[in-house]
Amino acid sequence: MKFIKKNILTAVFFSAFAILLGGALISCSNGSSSSDDDDESSYGTKIYSESVTFSETPEQIVPAETLADLSIKSLTIKVINVNYSGSDDWWFTACSNSTWSNKAELEWQSGESSSALYLATITDATAIAAYKTNGIYIAGTASATASVSVFYVEGEAEESDDSGSGKTLSNKNITFTSDRIEVVSSENFSSIETITSVKIKVTNLSDTDCWITLYATNATDDWNTGKYEMKSTDWSTTETTYEITEAETIKTYKNGGIYIQGTSDVTCTVTVSYE
Incomplete structure (x- = not known):
């Protein structure tokens, strides 16, 4: 009878030990196999x-x-x-x-x-x-x-610290239509006394086979004031930049604003900066 009781106690002990050991092994296994333990917060x-x-x-x-x-x-x-x-x-x-x-x-x-x-x-x-x-x-x-x-x-993202980018006047995501789109108004320019250069940068074009033209007016019957063809259809690139440094041309855009027009339905980001 004592022998049977001893065997039962021994079996219970080893069963409990096995459960504890198994639990420890599972815990260790989970910890060592996890490759995603960085603080995602x-x-x-x-x-x-x-x-x-x-x-x-x-x-x-x-x-x-x-x-x-x-x-x-x-x-x-x-x-x-x-x-x-x-x-x-x-x-x-x-x-x-x-x-x-x-x-x-x-x-x-x-x-x-x-x-x-x-x-x-x-x-x-x-x-x-x-x-x-x-x-x-x-x-x-x-x-x-x-x-x-x-x-x-x-929150609000900040422009990168690029010494060549100047001060940002406008940063817009646009979709071209058949109409000219205002990216900088003449009022935006009015409080700026001195401008030595204006840079218009178009990036992230959704289609490389497109044209883009700048104007200093929204008058549909005026096809010449401030007109500059930034991009033609045969340019295989997703971005283009135009920098104005000539004083009279800068004055034209200051007085009229900056308008952009391009191939309909093409999307892009237009950033205008000045120094």
């Missing part, structure tokens, strides 16, 4: 999280509609849990359209192999405006799969 509000199979051609992951009504100070794109059986080096890039505008390379942050963490944070106002207009695209090592997340911090 520092990135802002998550608006996208999916498994992505990468292509070397940028593909949209977040549509413009998701971003359009948000006030965005910064965007962060995160890649983790990479699965790739090939021999090529890993690379991941975010951009604002399929032609690589506003490229943001995702940089390695921590971890090894599939646990490696890659991040890109976008803070420039012009770039963010382009992402809001066109959506977020991503490209990377062909056939690699990974977990991709996108976060945003609410």
